[in-house]
Amino acid sequence: MNRLPLAKIALWLLIGLTAFAFSAAGFLKLFGEEMYSDSFNVMGLPDVFGDVIGCCEIAGAIGLFIRRLSAVAAAGLASIMVGAIGYHLHYESLAEAVPAVILLGFSVIIVFARRHDNILYRVDSTDPA
Numbered sequence: 001m002n003r004l005p006l007a008k009i010a011l012w013l014l015i016g017l018t019a020f021a022f023s024a025a026g027f028l029k030l031f032g033e034e035m036y037s038d039s040f041n042v043m044g045l046p047d048v049f050g051d052v053i054g055c056c057e058i059a060g061a062i063g064l065f066i067r068r069l070s071a072v073a074a075a076g077l078a079s080i081m082v083g084a085i086g087y088h089l090h091y092e093s094l095a096e097a098v099p100a101v102i103l104l105g106f107s108v109i110i111v112f113a114r115r116h117d118n119i120l121y122r123v124d125s126t127d128p129a
Helices: 006-030 034-042 047-063 070-091 094-113
Strands: none
Touching (some): 006 094, 070 094
Protein backbone atom coordinates (compact mmCIF):
# COMPACT_ATOMS: atom_id res chain seq x y z
CA MET A 1 0.00 0.00 0.00
CA ASN A 2 1.47 3.33 -1.09
CA ARG A 3 0.67 5.95 1.50
CA LEU A 4 1.65 9.58 1.38
CA PRO A 5 3.71 10.75 4.33
CA LEU A 6 1.89 12.97 6.79
CA ALA A 7 4.14 15.94 5.92
CA LYS A 8 3.12 15.82 2.24
CA ILE A 9 -0.54 15.64 3.14
CA ALA A 10 -0.16 18.56 5.54
CA LEU A 11 1.66 20.60 2.89
CA TRP A 12 -1.07 19.96 0.31
CA LEU A 13 -3.75 20.93 2.84
CA LEU A 14 -1.83 24.10 3.64
CA ILE A 15 -1.47 24.90 -0.06
CA GLY A 16 -5.18 24.30 -0.62
CA LEU A 17 -6.21 26.48 2.31
CA THR A 18 -3.82 29.25 1.31
CA ALA A 19 -4.92 29.13 -2.33
CA PHE A 20 -8.57 29.28 -1.31
CA ALA A 21 -7.99 32.32 0.92
CA PHE A 22 -6.00 34.21 -1.73
CA SER A 23 -8.33 33.37 -4.60
CA ALA A 24 -11.37 34.43 -2.55
CA ALA A 25 -9.70 37.72 -1.61
CA GLY A 26 -8.59 38.24 -5.21
CA PHE A 27 -12.08 37.73 -6.60
CA LEU A 28 -13.55 40.06 -3.97
CA LYS A 29 -11.08 42.75 -5.05
CA LEU A 30 -11.89 42.19 -8.74
CA PHE A 31 -15.64 42.36 -8.16
CA GLY A 32 -15.28 45.62 -6.22
CA GLU A 33 -16.20 44.49 -2.72
CA GLU A 34 -16.63 47.75 -0.79
CA MET A 35 -14.38 46.74 2.11
CA TYR A 36 -11.43 46.18 -0.24
CA SER A 37 -11.99 49.15 -2.55
CA ASP A 38 -12.31 51.48 0.43
CA SER A 39 -8.95 50.32 1.78
CA PHE A 40 -7.20 51.33 -1.44
CA ASN A 41 -9.04 54.66 -1.52
CA VAL A 42 -7.91 55.40 2.06
CA MET A 43 -4.31 55.09 0.90
CA GLY A 44 -5.01 57.37 -2.06
CA LEU A 45 -4.49 54.63 -4.63
CA PRO A 46 -6.57 54.34 -7.79
CA ASP A 47 -9.23 51.63 -8.05
CA VAL A 48 -7.24 49.79 -10.72
CA PHE A 49 -4.58 49.06 -8.09
CA GLY A 50 -7.05 46.80 -6.30
CA ASP A 51 -7.75 45.02 -9.57
CA VAL A 52 -4.03 44.41 -10.14
CA ILE A 53 -3.56 43.07 -6.60
CA GLY A 54 -6.65 40.87 -7.05
CA CYS A 55 -5.26 39.43 -10.30
CA CYS A 56 -1.90 38.80 -8.63
CA GLU A 57 -3.60 36.99 -5.75
CA ILE A 58 -5.58 34.77 -8.13
CA ALA A 59 -2.49 34.04 -10.25
CA GLY A 60 -0.51 33.27 -7.11
CA ALA A 61 -3.23 30.95 -5.84
CA ILE A 62 -3.11 29.03 -9.12
CA GLY A 63 0.69 29.01 -9.07
CA LEU A 64 0.69 27.36 -5.64
CA PHE A 65 -0.58 24.14 -7.25
CA ILE A 66 2.17 24.03 -9.90
CA ARG A 67 5.19 22.42 -8.28
CA ARG A 68 7.81 24.38 -10.25
CA LEU A 69 6.04 27.68 -9.56
CA SER A 70 4.85 27.02 -6.03
CA ALA A 71 7.73 28.64 -4.12
CA VAL A 72 7.83 31.68 -6.41
CA ALA A 73 4.05 32.11 -6.21
CA ALA A 74 4.16 31.81 -2.42
CA ALA A 75 6.95 34.40 -2.26
CA GLY A 76 4.87 36.81 -4.34
CA LEU A 77 1.84 36.25 -2.14
CA ALA A 78 3.99 36.77 0.95
CA SER A 79 5.11 40.15 -0.40
CA ILE A 80 1.47 41.13 -0.90
CA MET A 81 0.80 40.15 2.72
CA VAL A 82 3.69 42.30 3.94
CA GLY A 83 1.96 45.24 2.25
CA ALA A 84 -1.39 44.23 3.76
CA ILE A 85 0.14 44.05 7.24
CA GLY A 86 1.67 47.49 6.73
CA TYR A 87 -1.72 48.85 5.71
CA HIS A 88 -3.47 47.38 8.73
CA LEU A 89 -0.83 48.60 11.16
CA HIS A 90 -0.91 52.12 9.73
CA TYR A 91 -4.61 52.64 9.03
CA GLU A 92 -6.43 50.14 11.26
CA SER A 93 -6.03 48.22 14.49
CA LEU A 94 -3.51 45.49 15.16
CA ALA A 95 -6.30 42.90 15.33
CA GLU A 96 -7.21 43.59 11.70
CA ALA A 97 -3.72 42.47 10.64
CA VAL A 98 -4.03 38.96 12.13
CA PRO A 99 -5.39 37.24 8.96
CA ALA A 100 -2.63 38.81 6.88
CA VAL A 101 -0.01 37.66 9.39
CA ILE A 102 -1.39 34.11 9.28
CA LEU A 103 -1.38 34.06 5.47
CA LEU A 104 2.15 35.47 5.49
CA GLY A 105 3.19 32.60 7.74
CA PHE A 106 1.49 30.04 5.49
CA SER A 107 3.19 31.54 2.43
CA VAL A 108 6.62 31.45 4.05
CA ILE A 109 6.13 27.81 5.04
CA ILE A 110 5.25 26.97 1.42
CA VAL A 111 8.30 28.87 0.13
CA PHE A 112 10.62 26.82 2.34
CA ALA A 113 8.81 23.52 1.76
CA ARG A 114 9.00 23.89 -2.03
CA ARG A 115 12.31 25.76 -2.31
CA HIS A 116 14.13 22.90 -4.06
CA ASP A 117 11.34 22.31 -6.58
CA ASN A 118 11.10 25.82 -7.99
CA ILE A 119 12.21 27.12 -11.37
CA LEU A 120 14.92 29.30 -9.83
CA TYR A 121 16.72 26.52 -7.95
CA ARG A 122 19.17 24.75 -10.15
CA VAL A 123 21.66 22.06 -9.26
CA ASP A 124 24.34 21.63 -11.86
CA SER A 125 25.49 18.01 -12.01
CA THR A 126 29.03 19.08 -12.97
CA ASP A 127 29.32 21.32 -9.93
CA PRO A 128 31.63 19.73 -7.28
CA ALA A 129 29.54 21.20 -4.44
